[in-house]
Amino acid sequence: MRGDKKKGPLKKGFDPSQLEEGSIVSVNGEDEDIYIAEVLEFESKGGPQVKLRWFYKPEDVVYGRQVWHGSKELFKQTQVSDWNSVHSVTGFCKVHTLEEYQDLDLVEEDDYFCRQAYKPNSGEFVPDIVPVFCVCETPYNPDRPMVECEDCSDWFHWSCVGVRSKDTRRRGYTYTCTSCLMKKASPDTSEI
Ligand SMILES: [Zn+2]
Ligand SMILES: [Zn+2]
Numbered sequence: 732m733r734g735d736k737k738k739g740p741l742k743k744g745f746d747p748s749q750l751e752e753g754s755i756v757s758v759n760g761e762d763e764d765i766y767i768a769e770v771l772e773f774e775s776k777g778g779p780q781v782k783l784r785w786f787y788k789p790e791d792v793v794y795g796r797q798v799w800h801g802s803k804e805l806f807k808q809t810q811v812s813d814w815n816s817v818h819s820v821t822g823f824c825k826v827h828t829l830e831e832y833q834d835l836d837l838v839e840e841d842d843y844f845c846r847q848a849y850k851p852n853s854g855e856f857v858p859d860i861v862p863v864f865c866v867c868e869t870p871y872n873p874d875r876p877m878v879e880c881e882d883c884s885d886w887f888h889w890s891c892v893g894v895r896s897k898d899t900r901r902r903g904y905t906y907t908c909t910s911c912l913m914k915k916a917s918p919d920t921s922e923i
Pocket of ligand 2: 880881882883884885907908909910911
């Protein structure tokens with residue numbers, strides 16, 4: 732580590748000798764940003780080196796960050812990897828599936844999620860379509876609070892349907908979406 736100007740804030744208890752093939756790690760970029768990668772292999776040429784396969788951030792994919800991307804969202808990819816000093820690695824991370832991530836009681840700094848793989852060379856996503864929700868018909872963003880309609884069980888963003896956080900804290904609070912309310916109001920009319 733001596734003479735290494737770009738030292739990242741090492742996570743408490745992190746020891747680079749614990750790295751192994753397949754480790755998911757955070758890396759301090761030259762722009763001071765944190766990047767996430769998988770360790771592929773080791774070498775020692777002029778210092779210990781790790782070959783890293785990068786996870787892409789929404790900013791790195793073809794259409795950039797969109798409103799439905801989570802702040803901790805990453806894209807798996809297999810086309811871009813390179814050699815880096817082992818000293819650029821600052822700690823271990825976890826990349827969960829979206830389902831696992833949703834189930835976390837507490838999202839820690841080193842928790843991320845991935846729901847799609849990305850092919851940097853062609854700009855393709857796998858799967859290329861993800862489920863959409865709400866009146867705005869966008870993919871799920873775990874950072875944006877949602878409410879479930881008790882009738883149709885569809886999910887809606889608080890901000891899209893005018894639900895306030897204090898409403899949802901009311902004891903016995905339930906939400907019914909506009910189209911279910913309309914159906915209830917005129918049960919004889921067939922769907923519009
Ligand atoms: Zn919405
Ligand atoms: Zn509904």
